[in-house]
Amino acid sequence: MGSKYRFRSLNKYLNPINESLLAGAIGLAIGAIIMVGLGYSPLDAYSSLLRGSFGSVYSWAESLANATPLILTALTFAIAMRGGLFNIGAEGQLYIGAIAAVSVSLIQISAPFHLIIALVAAMTAGALWSLPVAILKLTRGVHEVISTIMLNWIARFFAFYMIANVLMDPVRGEKTISIAETSRFARILPGSSLNYGIVVSALAVLLILFLLWRTTAGFELRAAGHSQESSNYAGISYKKQVLRAFLLGGVLAGLAGAVQVMGRPPTYALISGLPQMIDLGFDGIAVAMIGRNHPVGIIFAAIFFGGLMVGGRMMQMSAGVPLELVRIVEGAIILALAVPELKRIFYVVRKKFARKEQRGGN
DSSP, rough: OHHHHHHHHHHHHHHHHHHHHHHHHHHHHHHHHHHHHTOOOOOHHHHHHHHHHHHHHHHHHHHHHHHHHHHHHHHHHHHHHHHTOOOHHHHHHHHHHHHHHHTTTOOOOOOHHHHHHHHHHHHHHHHHHHHHHHHHHHHOOOOOHHHHHHHHHHHHHHHHHHIIIIIOOOOOOBBOOOOOOGGGOOOOSSTOOOBBBBHHHHHHHHHHHHHHSSSHHHHHHHHHHHHHHHHHHHHHHHHHHHHHHHHHHHHHHHHHHHHHHHHHHTTTOOOOOOOTTTTTHHHHHHHHHTTTTOHHHHHHHHHHHHHHHHHHHHHHHOOOOHHHHHHHHHHHHHHHHHHHHHHEEEEEEHHHHHHHHHHHHH
């Protein structure tokens, strides 16, 4: 009986891994077919991608640096999904978190308190920016997809305004003031972008892992996401879980914005147009999907995603693959890896609609 239980427990973890490996192989095959059709060598392209992503210490460092904010934005989406919600507002929340982190550099504080205060300010700002989403959903029934999209755009243009009018560097008008040296993350590998922000992301993963599977609050959140009716019957407040999911997600997304601006050389500032921030929130959704919305899976998915970003440049330079084709191949691989989790989400959503129709019929 014990061995049978252990086999089932092991199989529960092996099935997602096997599905991901199969999906990844399919994605690679699709990318190879596209490249062959356009006259490029898949072998040269993929070997360049691998070398550029993980072929050296520097490549590993850059891949991990790219993964750092993605881990946090992926956790933002994953927590909401565990609660049965679609939080796609990490993009706007990380902009606000980054603005808050830069704003703290207007005041002079000694290290390490300056760094800590900047992180706390960013987390608070991200949580506050997510609060209207929860309020609108709970009081007016506004779907979170609509409200988060709208708030993403508001946050983006608010950030543009702050960069150009409030936090502008008096010497270089295309960027904000630089993060004070007392609130910067030190580099782990000199000459690379990898900094101690990766430690913050790793700690966030451990905390969320503990929260979701080792605390009453995490159990209540997952129960509400599994079945709102059953959780209400068990005395779990659905409103409390909605508020918890969005506030916690906002904290993580705001932290992602702070980590990105406080740890990325050479400017340590927000640049007009937000080139170092754009799409990190949306990319986090893909990372969460690939990682099956599980904190541990998200780590590996983020490193893989970060490697694709770095290795894609090597595909261009070494294998001569055009940027547009690199993006197509990367998209095929990412989409294939996300399909298993998308299937599960669609299945859950379909079940929810079926239950609603059944209640309406009764």
